[in-house]
Amino acid sequence: MQPLSMFGPVDTYIGPYVEHxxxxxxxxxxxxxxxxxxxxxxxxxxxxxxxxxDRNWLHEASNVVLVLGSFYLMTLHHHAGMVLxxxxxxxxxxxxxxxxxxxxxxxxxxxxxxxxxALTASLFVTLYAGYLSLFFVIExxxxxxx
Numbered sequence: 001m002q003p004l005s006m007f008g009p010v011d012t013y014i015g016p017y018v019e020h021x022x023x024x025x026x027x028x029x030x031x032x033x034x035x036x037x038x039x040x041x042x043x044x045x046x047x048x049x050x051x052x053x054d055r056n057w058l059h060e061a062s063n064v065v066l067v068l069g070s071f072y073l074m075t076l077h078h079h080a081g082m083v084l085x086x087x088x089x090x091x092x093x094x095x096x097x098x099x100x101x102x103x104x105x106x107x108x109x110x111x112x113x114x115x116x117x118a119l120t121a122s123l124f125v126t127l128y129a130g131y132l133s134l135f136f137v138i139e140x141x142x143x144x145x146x
């Protein structure tokens with residue numbers, strides 16, 4: 001019996017590589033996070049703000065695509081997709097509150113601190129996505145132990 005395919009042809013082409021696609025999305029998200037934080041520091045330094053920072057649209061789009069990618073993984077690999085979706089949603093919420101913390105620091109005339117919470121959440125998401133997509137590297141050792 002063939003397994004159900006929710007998205008039909010998309011599952012045929014992207015399905016075998018979905019873990020690698022998600023890892024690429026996570027790495028792109030890390031790059032946009034760095035770029036957005038650099039822009040926030042520039043806005044705070046130039047004093048061209050009005051007690052608020054402008055959200056980086058590329059980073060926000062990267063967050064949304066990462067959430068959708070993890071949900072798509074859940075349609076193909078239920079357990080791995082659920083774990084990754086929980087981690088990505090935690091990253092999404094952490095990123096939201098980190099941005100608000102940068103705005104509070106800006107209104108208090110403090111120097112902007114680095115987004116430690118979002119970077120830690122990104123580390124967990126990167127580690128799990130790397131585990132999913134690069135498992136073939138450790139698979140011989142894993143099967144010999146387990």
